[in-house]
Amino acid sequence: xxxxxxxxxxxxxxxxxxxxxxxPDLEGTHxxxxxxxxLLADRRAGIGGDGVIRVVPTAMAEEESVRAQGGEATWFMDxxxxxxxAAEMCGNGxxxxxxxxxxxxxxxxxxxxxxxRAGVKRVRFEPDGLIAVNLGPWRFADPENAGDDGIDALVHxxxxxxxxxxxxxxxxxxxVVALPESIxxxxxxxxxxxxxxxxxPQGTNVEFVRPxxxxxxxxxxxxxxxGETQSCGTGACAxxxxxxxWAGQGAPDAWHVKVPGGVVGVKFFTVADGHEHVExxxxxxxxxxxxxx
Numbered sequence: 001x002x003x004x005x006x007x008x009x010x011x012x013x014x015x016x017x018x019x020x021x022x023x024p025d026l027e028g029t030h031x032x033x034x035x036x037x038x039l040l041a042d043r044r045a046g047i048g049g050d051g052v053i054r055v056v057p058t059a060m061a062e063e064e065s066v067r068a069q070g071g072e073a074t075w076f077m078d079x080x081x082x083x084x085x086a087a088e089m090c091g092n093g094x095x096x097x098x099x100x101x102x103x104x105x106x107x108x109x110x111x112x113x114x115x116x117r118a119g120v121k122r123v124r125f126e127p128d129g130l131i132a133v134n135l136g137p138w139r140f141a142d143p144e145n146a147g148d149d150g151i152d153a154l155v156h157x158x159x160x161x162x163x164x165x166x167x168x169x170x171x172x173x174x175x176v177v178a179l180p181e182s183i184x185x186x187x188x189x190x191x192x193x194x195x196x197x198x199x200x201p202q203g204t205n206v207e208f209v210r211p212x213x214x215x216x217x218x219x220x221x222x223x224x225x226x227g228e229t230q231s232c233g234t235g236a237c238a239x240x241x242x243x244x245x246w247a248g249q250g251a252p253d254a255w256h257v258k259v260p261g262g263v264v265g266v267k268f269f270t271v272a273d274g275h276e277h278v279e280x281x282x283x284x285x286x287x288x289x290x291x292x293x
Contacts, residue, residue, distance in 0.1 A: 009289070010023055012289070013285055014284075015284045017261025018090075025055060031054075032054055035084060037083075053079055070115070077090075081225030086117070089116035121171075130281050135234060138238075139168070149246060151166055155196055172205070194222055203225070217258070218259075219235065254268075
């Protein structure tokens with residue numbers, strides 16, 4: 001493959017069909033150029049994936065803010081979107097990353113920390129085979145300009161009137177739309193990127209959500225730098241955060257989020273410092289490993 005090393009080891013995996021190419025760089029000596037990432041993620045000319053994850057020692061990360069996490073996390077999930085751009089982290093990708101570390105016996109415990117550009121995240125292997133990730137605290141992206149319902153943005157999608165939306169930060173940016181009852185979630189055309197106003201400075205993932213009663217929602221997502229994906233872990237959490245907020249007092253702390261690629265779980269809990277954290281749980285599947293030449 002043009003532009004690659006003579007032989008590049010890789011592993012392919014997915015979490016609810018949100019799929020990734022993992023590239024081990026255990027010595028921290030082989031960074032990936034954006035063009036190489038895009039080629040790896042290409043579904044016709046490369047391996048194919050929604051993103052690429054470089055597996056690198058935290059101490060060897062380029063970013064000082066990531067290297068500072070080395071006291072807690074041995075391994076850094078260097079996540080790149082399919083277009084080659086770097087991203088803060090990825091919820092589904094973190095489960096696949098954890099599954100890879102366990103398979104390679106780079107980590108052997110049932111619970112351990114991983115480093116991301118959005119800070120340290122703790123993963124936990126459950127007895128039922130699922131993997132849970134504490135994504136940390138969530139927050140409204142622009143609370144000063146949001147109403148009581150959190151609405152602070154408009155999302156424009158071809159063929160529809162603008163949708164009201166809420167902007168959330170879960171380590172990476174999200175814009176969540178509660179879809180009107182008159183619009184069929186399954187018939188939305190997400191082949192083109194929704195336009196968000198005001199334009200988020202770092203871009204955003206856009207989730208379209210349909211509630212099915214307390215604790216149950218369906219979602220589709222258009223991810224920045226990728227397009228529509230079968231699932232988005234942090235997006236599922238953002239969708240649950242927004243729907244729970246709109247539901248008001250009495251809304252549950254545990255949610256099931258149905259995405260085209262399956263179902264993930266989202267839980268809310270308060271830690272000792274009083275901040276509310278959100279936890280994502282779901283499967284992670286390693287599909288194949290090989291050498292790219």
